Ligand SMILES: [Fe+2]
């Protein structure tokens with residue numbers, strides 16, 4: 001009998017399957033230029049360069065098997081659980097806001113104020129975070145998240161917000177906010193939603209409190225009432241920021 005048409009035994013088929021799976025796992029994960037820039041390198045992954053290292057390899061165009069799997073129609077809460085590197089800061093700030101009797105818009109703003117930091121990009125995190133949530137929340141909430149970027153550098157003692165000691169430790173006592181931040185602050189000062197953004201700063205936690213009990217479940221209802229979760233799943237809708245959520249879901253797709 002011709003070797004090539006001999007039916008495969010069960011164990012041969014298992015071997016073949018295992019090999020296929022190995023190749024699947026061997027899909028090359030590419031890094032975006034931004035990741036290299038953060039490491040002080042101006043460089044990029046190119047197909048030619050990667051094939052020199054991994055001849056004939058295929059590039060990842062889907063989920064990264066090393067990351068927690070996301071459901072088919074992910075919700076904001078799924079991103080909290082599977083993609084946010086840390087929730088404690090956000091939950092503590094939102095818990096403070098709840099205890100201080102803030103309304104739900106403020107509580108949601110506190111819960112989401114640093115999502116860019118915990119999941120995406122630190123630099124200009126207020127702007128990134130606001131853009132991510134803008135299509136899904138009341139305009140006042142995204143405005144407040146965007147503006148806390150600037151307000152946190154300017155004390156408002158009357159409102160109960162001194163300049164954070166933590167910033168002196170983090171940035172030195174000679175740090176001066178850049179002109180674009182000063183300009184943002186000037187614009188915000190007389191805005192009708194100034195206090196919403198200021199309340200983010202007031203309820204922000206500048207040092208982690210290990211004794212504060214927080215739980216994501218306590219905020220599921222507030223999120224349900226105030227965050228317009230798209231039916232297709234966050235990232236699969238066609239909002240102006242759905243690509244940002246998809247990028248978080250599939251951070252190393254080749255394209
Ligand atoms: Fe912040």
Ligand SMILES: [Fe+2]
Nearest residue numbers: 113114204205
């Ligand atoms: Fe914060």
